[in-house]
Amino acid sequence: VLTVEPRLGEGLLGILRNADVRFADTIIEVGRGLDGGKDTIIVDGHGKIVLPGFVDTHNHLWQSLIRGCGPDLAVDSWIVKCVIEKFYFDEDQAYWGTRLSTVDLIGTGVTTVLDWSHSFSNGFTEGNLRALRDSNLRFIYGFMLAGYRSDEEADLRKKKSFYIDRNPLAGLHVCTPLRPVGTDDLEKFVGIAKELGVPLNVHILEGVADSDPDPIEVLRNAHAFDGLTFFNHAVRASDQQIQFLADHRVPISHNPLSNLRLASGVIPLGKFAEQKLRVGLGLDGGSNDTSDVFANMRVAVGLQRARAGDAAVFPSVEQVIRMATLGGAEALGMEQRIGSLSPGKRADMILLDPARANFAPMQDDGVAQIVFNGQPGNVEAVFVDGRPLKWKGRVVLDDTTEEEIVAKAQKQAERPPPSPSAQDRETRQKLLKAFNLTM
Numbered sequence: 001v002l003t004v005e006p007r008l009g010e011g012l013l014g015i016l017r018n019a020d021v022r023f024a025d026t027i028i029e030v031g032r033g034l035d036g037g038k039d040t041i042i043v044d045g046h047g048k049i050v051l052p053g054f055v056d057t058h059n060h061l062w063q064s065l066i067r068g069c070g071p072d073l074a075v076d077s078w079i080v081k082c083v084i085e086k087f088y089f090d091e092d093q094a095y096w097g098t099r100l101s102t103v104d105l106i107g108t109g110v111t112t113v114l115d116w117s118h119s120f121s122n123g124f125t126e127g128n129l130r131a132l133r134d135s136n137l138r139f140i141y142g143f144m145l146a147g148y149r150s151d152e153e154a155d156l157r158k159k160k161s162f163y164i165d166r167n168p169l170a171g172l173h174v175c176t177p178l179r180p181v182g183t184d185d186l187e188k189f190v191g192i193a194k195e196l197g198v199p200l201n202v203h204i205l206e207g208v209a210d211s212d213p214d215p216i217e218v219l220r221n222a223h224a225f226d227g228l229t230f231f232n233h234a235v236r237a238s239d240q241q242i243q244f245l246a247d248h249r250v251p252i253s254h255n256p257l258s259n260l261r262l263a264s265g266v267i268p269l270g271k272f273a274e275q276k277l278r279v280g281l282g283l284d285g286g287s288n289d290t291s292d293v294f295a296n297m298r299v300a301v302g303l304q305r306a307r308a309g310d311a312a313v314f315p316s317v318e319q320v321i322r323m324a325t326l327g328g329a330e331a332l333g334m335e336q337r338i339g340s341l342s343p344g345k346r347a348d349m350i351l352l353d354p355a356r357a358n359f360a361p362m363q364d365d366g367v368a369q370i371v372f373n374g375q376p377g378n379v380e381a382v383f384v385d386g387r388p389l390k391w392k393g394r395v396v397l398d399d400t401t402e403e404e405i406v407a408k409a410q411k412q413a414e415r416p417p418p419s420p421s422a423q424d425r426e427t428r429q430k431l432l433k434a435f436n437l438t439m
């Protein structure tokens, strides 16, 4: 059992050998030789590895519909071709695209996801949130506001009270793309996030054009740092900017597979660790095309080693497993509830089967192999709040089947989005202008 709580076991990952985990919707007890009592259901974990579920701190779940898009494009051109031009995806497309992603996420052992949604229209947010609810995953919905519109603000508040406030698995961030947003609108979004007590969540210092104007300066002028903020990427952060982020306690989502795919660069991760910034890992939707957390961890380690020419740099295999679990929970401010198998926390955990051709023979508790050999196929069971979402290697679905989800998503990806409203067309023009293009 990798508890990821040093007080409970050995080393950074708090390892306990031949141990039991007793849980209902929360973790009740972790230790050796536990007796659950007569009504206990026993899950046989002999020879297997138990660890907290993975926390995916940055994703765009609708983007399963654009997998493989723009294979030779860097981030800015990719955003135009693969995101902004898809601007009119509707409710059904949002629903089935998101359902497909959630099945893929559960398959790889993710139990909490932050879905940074482009929230293209009221119908889109409806489909997106319905799919998240139906997935039974723990989630934070990132509601994007791109240019201030009172109807969008009203939609945000309505969806919050219906889909977020009444669902104990749900949370909210206010998201915005910085470049197309003017100062007045940005101040409004900062105000909305503050009023709701949630972070303002932005992509920052990702592409080449992301540094001019300095996005941190833009956010500072809008008083964003008086409230909560959450940044994705920060690949191009200078030493001075990293210092600023540390001074203002800004959490970061690191998305190594996406950074490779979009030629964004290699984050100076060791410097973030030295400054004790909270960093979690993210999969980043269609820009990396896969929901494989194991590959993401492997690349997070490998990129730093390749850049430094040194295998001893941050993160080690233990550090990257921590980053994918408790580190992500800390970045999202959820470490009191999830991220480790500490008694009292929610029972979000996964069971890995190392007795497979890609992983066996298990050595030294399998810690290095989780990072270097692990694949979604090794994830035998996934629990959220103690409820099995994957069982005996299959994703558990109450309302549909994996085959139906795949078929529906395929159909929705092939269907042209319906005609946009005048307002939607206007927002799209604004976004394209921000990326120096016209339609």
Ligand SMILES: [Zn+2]
Pocket (backbone or CB within 6 Å): 058, 059, 060, 116, 203, 232, 284
């Ligand atoms: Zn992203």
